[in-house]
Amino acid sequence: MTINLKYYVMTIVAIFLAIGIGIFIGIMLDGQDLIVEQQHELVYQIESKFDEFKLKQDELQGKIDNLTLQREKNQKFIDTIYPEIVDSKLKDLNVVILETSEYFAYSGLADAFKKAGVNNVTNILIQNPFMLKEEDNIRQIAQELNLEGETREEIQKSLIQKLSNTLITGEQLDFVKNLKDKQMIDFTEDFHFPIDYIVIAGGSINSDKVILNKIEIPLIEYVKKRNIPIMAVENSNMTFSNIPDYKKLRISTVDNVDTVIGKVAMLMVASGQEGHFGEKETAEKLIPQGFINVD
16 A cells, blocks of 8 residues: 555644644643632632621621610610700790691600790691682682782781781781681690790791792791791701701701700700701701700
8 A cells, every 4th residue: 555645744734633632631621720729719718808898797787786775875864864954944935836837747846845844835837728829719818817918929928927916916816716717727725925936847848948938938037027036947857958048037946856956955045045056067056055044
């Protein structure tokens, strides 16, 4: 059998191909070992980091638990001394709390004033019908309530002024009872005159601040002209705070009356302190320095 050049070439190619395949398989086997080793190292690093994070988490949870326990102790202490701090600090005062919206809860304010020993506190809630709307029979309302004005804005202003004047002077109490019968306002306790302090419990449910502009500002301006002390308060979780607007009216404010500290600050302001107190950026201090003797 004759062996030609083509046979030698194919043989040589086959040999080199076999060698190449062998080398490739060897490299792949070594590479697999390297990949497995790297994976083991990566898993080890991840486990180490996990253990480290677990230790930090346990440490932070321990701090949180200690802070929670300390907070509970502080709250119990505040709740215990709160009645002692405010007891009889506002004797003989007659106070009106005017809630300007049905959307916020201010039920604890009257109790705070009672703890301070006020002579009387009347809580008035302005209900939705008080805000005269376009669809209301404005002229009929004006006639029934003996209000002045031709336009809705004029009648609304007359309504606010007449309510404010009744609260200040004690005259025309039938007007206030009539507002209650029409479900425009609601109130607790009887009125005692003269009124020594008015508290506006406000805040806005949206950025339009309709109640602020249509009711609160005109009422505050009218009361100030009559030289009756007035402050504005709101809860700490208010989405749209009115505190900057109240400050422009130059009245004292408390922005966290849903807390014990806020209630104490409110009572201190009612005793004669002035300023802007609470937890928000608009506050000047957390709380006034102390009570002023109102005896």
